[in-house]
Amino acid sequence: MHILFVADPLSSFKIYKDTTFAMMREAQRRGHQVLACEPQDIVWQSGQKVTARVQHVRLTGDAESWFNVQSVDEHYALNSADAIVMRKDPPFDSEYFYATHLLEQAEREGAKVFNKPAALRDHPEKLAILEFAQFISPTLVTRSADAIRAFHAQHRDIILKPLDGMGGMGIFRVKDDGLNLGAITETLNRDGAQTVMVQKFIPAIDKGDKRVLVIGGKVVPYCLARIPQGGEVRGNLAAGGKGVAQAISARDQEIAEALGPILAKRGLLLVGLDVIGDCLTEVNVTSPTCFQEIFDQTGFDVAAMFIDALETAAA
Missing domain, CATH: 3.30.470.20 (ATP-grasp fold, B domain)
Known part of the structure; x- marks a missing residue:
């Protein structure tokens, strides 16, 4: 199989813990060809297939220089890969969103993309839990500072977090005393311009x-x-x-x-x-x-x- 990984620059990988690296290593161990590109390498032009500037990669087993680029294909048709693995790290910003649409066009041309681009768009990582409310703690999604204050008054110990955060970024805990709740709310919801998730603290x-x-x-x-x-x-x-x-x-x-x-x-x-x-x-x-x-x-x-x-x- 030819497996194309759409990911961050390979030079940025910390291979002692990187999951995409582990996937590549196992794929190569089985005899599959590992290919790599970044989202900005993907191109579509009318009358043509979705293509990308793709590196054909060989893992070396060396911790320092862990990969060799065997060749570069400037106009690799994405539908010629046996599988495309979308592994670009967050944030899920506009460019990530656009990349899913390009990958979805590649799907229409016959490519097999994992995870499916439309499903990536349909499952924002914090809001996706709303569909499965039977498994979650008391939760509020709102722009309203008043609603946040009422939620705190009810639950007394809460967590506030932005919907676009990652790696724990922007997460605050407000205990029973309500210390700094107003300032934290203003910071996260930007005076009502941005939606915030609030949850009862789980000890x-x-x-x-x-x-x-x-x-x-x-x-x-x-x-x-x-x-x-x-x-x-x-x-x-x-x-x-x-x-x-x-x-x-x-x-x-x-x-x-x-x-x-x-x-x-x-x-x-x-x-x-x-x-x-x-x-x-x-x-x-x-x-x-x-x-x-x-x-x-x-x-x-x-x-x-x-x-x-x-x-x-x-x-």
């Missing part, structure tokens, strides 16, 4: 914000609990959280088995569910991670499970 965060992976509708048996450190309320690895792999709980399994088949039918081959305690907090579809951390700590080969699913889906 179980001290045991970790768990990343539960679902591949092809099937649940990976281990999750990565990202445990806050040093008085932080955020468990995100980017915010200094400690990643501890562990077997998923019965509740994790329940949530993942409920969502997995639904999301897989929509073209979401890989999903990362965030679970704190018993509550679903996010549905990550753009570039879910934690493959290597789980493998390093448990021996379970998540990348192999993913490539198995990719081979089946692309067949």
Whole structure:
């Protein structure tokens, strides 16, 4: 198979933990050809197919110079790849949005893209939980400062976060005393111009914000609990959280088995569910991670499970 990864620059990868690297390594191990491009390399012109400037890559096994570019195809037709894996990291900004439309045009020309571009657009990672409200904590989505104050008065200990944040960016906790609630609200909702998500604080965060992976509708048996450190309320690895792999709980399994088949039918081959305690907090579809951390700590080969699913889906 020729597998094209649409991703950030390869030179930016931290290969000791990068999930896209783990996917590439497993694909090459099986004899597949690894190709790579960035979203800005994708081009469409009337009367032609969607093309991209694509690097044909060989992984070296060297930690420093981990890949060689064997050749560059300036006008590679995306529908000539056996599978395209969209792995551009957030933010989900306008350019990401435009890239999904170009990839969707490639689909119309016969390309097979994972995760499906339309499904990426239809599942914003924070708002996607609204469809599965039976699994979430009390939640408010609003621009209204008054509504936020009322929610705090009811629940007393809350988390506020922007809808476009990533890696724990912009997350605030306001306790019972309401200290700085007004200032935080003004910062996040920009005087009513921007929508904010507010949730009842879940004390179980001290045991970790768990990343539960679902591949092809099937649940990976281990999750990565990202445990806050040093008085932080955020468990995100980017915010200094400690990643501890562990077997998923019965509740994790329940949530993942409920969502997995639904999301897989929509073209979401890989999903990362965030679970704190018993509550679903996010549905990550753009570039879910934690493959290597789980493998390093448990021996379970998540990348192999993913490539198995990719081979089946692309067949």
